[in-house]
Amino acid sequence: MYKSINKGFGFALGLCALIGMISQTQVFAQEVTGVDTLKMISYDWQYYDFTAQKAFSNEDTATYTADIIGSRNEGVNFGKEFNSLIPDRQILLLGTGYIDSVASVPVWDGNAPWVDTSWDFSYGTKGAPISVGQLWVVYTSEGKYAVMEITELPGGNYGDSFVFKYKYMSEGGTTFPNAVLAQVNGSETSSWETGYDFSTQSVGEINDGGRYKPDFVFVSNEGVNFGNEGNTSLSATGRRFLLLEGDDINTVESVPERTDTAPWVSVSYDFTNGTKGLPIAIGQLWAVFTREGNYAVMQITGLPDGEFGNSFTFN
Secondary structure (H helix, E strand, O other), X not given: OOEEEEOOOOEOOOOOOOOOXXXXXXXXXXXXXXXXXXEEXXXXXXXXXXXXXXXXXXXXXXXXXXXXXXXXXXXXXXXXXXXOOOOOOOEEEEEEOOHHHEOEOOOOOOOOOOEOEOOOOOOOOOOOOOOOOEEEEEEOOOOOEEEEEEEEOOOOOOOOEEEEEEEEEOOOOOEOXXXXXXXXXXOEEEEOOOEEEOOOOEEEOOOOEOOEOOOEEEEOOOOOEEEOOOOOOOOOOOOOXXXXXXXXXXXXXXXXXXXXXXXXXXXXXXXXXXXXXXOOOOOOXXXXXXXXXXXXXXXEEEOOOOOOOOEEEEO
């Protein structure tokens, strides 16, 4: 079984207490949820008003207060898009994942990394279209908070609509009372040319595929190992793995907060830390900092083909 633990940017998914990166208020309020679509009609994108929970067209400007407008600049996107009806820098990319895992959001301050359009080149999507699985915070025109999960791009990256789930704090506050705070457990096998994604609890492609975002990939350098080697999606993400003391996953109550410095490593066979150039070994406990900014703990339980084989099993 791995244990999914979150210590990052407004999420809480596990054993450890939430560690906020930006000061947050703890005001509980009514949470409004729904699913909606923003689309382009007659070459004009719709606006969305979270207070009304409805999309509006340009001609309806007297009946709503706009929070975002759709855009096809750099592909399907949304935000202010040079629109005078919407204030500046009101949206923030949290990362990727599932909306039900969002327990709280950063307090709006109007400065970077808050952006006014999702395709913002320095922050946002860095000029790319929005993508399925992204989580966005919207600070609304009324000074309330909403979270959106992009769930579908019906016409593709350069289409004319996107579908999203949302949660809106109708009475204010930055804490979502109905977040699903859970520890997820499981047992899996990692093998040659595969990766593992803790958020979807699945073995899959070595690189990203759809909603699949590997947190580590199988590595056979120096024997059976794992890490980010040879993976185009993970290669630039830094040190994500830490060898823990102990030999029983059930005794792990917390993990050190991840830093992109030693003793965290990018591959388990790291010669200075990690396994010091050796294959991984049965019984080892490893902390993994996931692509969504959560934490998992894995215990190596088997090397079916030996230390230089093609697979390993883990809880």
